[in-house]
Amino acid sequence: xxxxxxxxxxxxxxxxxxxxxxxxxxxxxxxxxxxxxxxxxxxxxxxxxxxxxxxxxxxxxxxxxxxxxxxxxxxxxxxxxxxxxxxxxxxxxxxxxxxxxxxxxxxxxxxxxxxxxxxxxxxxxxxxxxxxxxxxxxxxxxxxxxxxxxxxxxx
Amino acid sequence: xxxxxxxxxxxxxxxxxxxxxxxxxxxxxxxxxxxxxxxxxxxxxxxxxxxxxxxxxxxxxxxxxxxxxxxxxxxxxxxxxxxxxxxxxxxxxxxxxxxxxxxxxxxxxxxxxxxxxxxxxxxxxxxxxxxxxxxxxxxxxxxxxxxxxxxxxxx
DNA sequence: TATCAAATGTAGCTTTAGCTACACTTCTGC
DNA sequence: GCAGAAGTGTAGCTAAAGCTACATTTGATA
Numbered sequence: 001x002x003x004x005x006x007x008x009x010x011x012x013x014x015x016x017x018x019x020x021x022x023x024x025x026x027x028x029x030x031x032x033x034x035x036x037x038x039x040x041x042x043x044x045x046x047x048x049x050x051x052x053x054x055x056x057x058x059x060x061x062x063x064x065x066x067x068x069x070x071x072x073x074x075x076x077x078x079x080x081x082x083x084x085x086x087x088x089x090x091x092x093x094x095x096x097x098x099x100x101x102x103x104x105x106x107x108x109x110x111x112x113x114x115x116x117x118x119x120x121x122x123x124x125x126x127x128x129x130x131x132x133x134x135x136x137x138x139x140x141x142x143x144x145x146x147x148x149x150x151x152x153x154x155x
Numbered sequence: 156x157x158x159x160x161x162x163x164x165x166x167x168x169x170x171x172x173x174x175x176x177x178x179x180x181x182x183x184x185x186x187x188x189x190x191x192x193x194x195x196x197x198x199x200x201x202x203x204x205x206x207x208x209x210x211x212x213x214x215x216x217x218x219x220x221x222x223x224x225x226x227x228x229x230x231x232x233x234x235x236x237x238x239x240x241x242x243x244x245x246x247x248x249x250x251x252x253x254x255x256x257x258x259x260x261x262x263x264x265x266x267x268x269x270x271x272x273x274x275x276x277x278x279x280x281x282x283x284x285x286x287x288x289x290x291x292x293x294x295x296x297x298x299x300x301x302x303x304x305x306x307x308x309x310x
Numbered sequence: 311t312a313t314c315a316a317a318t319g320t321a322g323c324t325t326t327a328g329c330t331a332c333a334c335t336t337c338t339g340c
Numbered sequence: 341g342c343a344g345a346a347g348t349g350t351a352g353c354t355a356a357a358g359c360t361a362c363a364t365t366t367g368a369t370a
Contacts, residue, residue, distance in 0.1 A: 034325095056348085058347060058348080066327085066328070067330080068347080068349090069349080072350090073326095073328090074326095088335085088348075088349070089335055089347080089348060115274070119270070119300060120299040120303055121295065121299040122295055125295040125296050129292060129293050133288050135287070136284055136291070138283065141276045144274055145276075147275060148275055212317080212318065221358070221359090222358075222359060224358090224359075224361095225357065225359070227318070227320090228320095228357075229356090229357075243365085244365060244366065
């Protein structure tokens with residue numbers, strides 16, 4: 001145990017609530033991680049279904065830059081989660097729930113890219129960064145983004 | 156193998172580059188994930204060192220909402236990565252490199268929060284979302300953020 | 311100073327997401 | 341209509357990040 005004169009004072013002054021708030025924030029960020037991957041898969045599968053009429057594990061794997069085995073395993077998780085369906089060797093499809101999620105994700109992605117562009121971020125970087133950012137944008141923030149864009153570019 | 160009339164056409168039309176670009180983007184997002192945790196730890200340890208004069212694994216664990224064992228294991232990774240030092244039972248400190256990283260991370264965090272606030276995101280949500288967003292903001296985007304804030308609020 | 315609670319560290323388990331290597335279908339083209 | 345290539349699926353490994361349970365060290369205090 002280290003000496004801790006200042007620590008005790010901080011505790012008495014009410015450090016605990018701050019700790020809890022921060023912990024809650026971090027915890028949320030962490031658990032968002034697992035959902036992010038599924039969202040990426042759902043979005044991409046929806047893309048492939050729209051543009052190619054089918055979504056094959058190998059295409060998914062290529063697009064995401066992972067091995068086909070990894071893609072297949074994650075697609076299995078999607079099915080377990082009720083987001084995707086499909087029989088062996090027959091391609092992947094989205095359930096109603098999966099399609100709803102895809103739509104939400106796509107809308108959010110669009111909004112994040114637009115915000116970045118509006119802020120003067122170069123197109124290339126905007127697309128790239130949006131991929132990482134979008135999974136961490138809460139509904140409140142999303143609403144603010146939409147409102148900002150509307151007010152700026154009534155278009 | 157599924158039938159794929161359209162697929163072939165798309166390939167001939169040059170789908171491959173698109174695939175590679177997207178794969179590169181996703182890969183970057185994924186590998187950013189591992190760095191994000193270390194960044195959080197470094198930032199927090201720097202916080203604790205500044206405000207308390209010491210950074211103890213238990214405090215880190217409490218703030219991050221994980222068990223002390225998890226914190227200790229990750230701190231060991233920090234040490235292996237050359238970001239932290241410290242002898243057993245003696246608290247954690249940052250190396251020069253760790254301090255440099257902490258400064259960068261803190262600056263970036265500040266900038267992201269400020270941008271969110273400038274866009275009209277409620278303070279609570281801005282702080283929370285920034286935690287997740289900041290790890291995915293490239294230098295180009297960061298520069299754009301800074302420039303936008305300067306132009307908007309010459310303060 | 312000897313004890314004991316709190317902090318620290320270690321061991322071993324789980325899940326997720328990745329990989330390679332191997333096995334099995336399916337489709338294409340001859 | 342068959343052979344082989346391409347796609348799909350399975351098995352088994354790794355590393356990260358989390359946990360609980362147990363062991364060890366430290367510092368406060370009686």
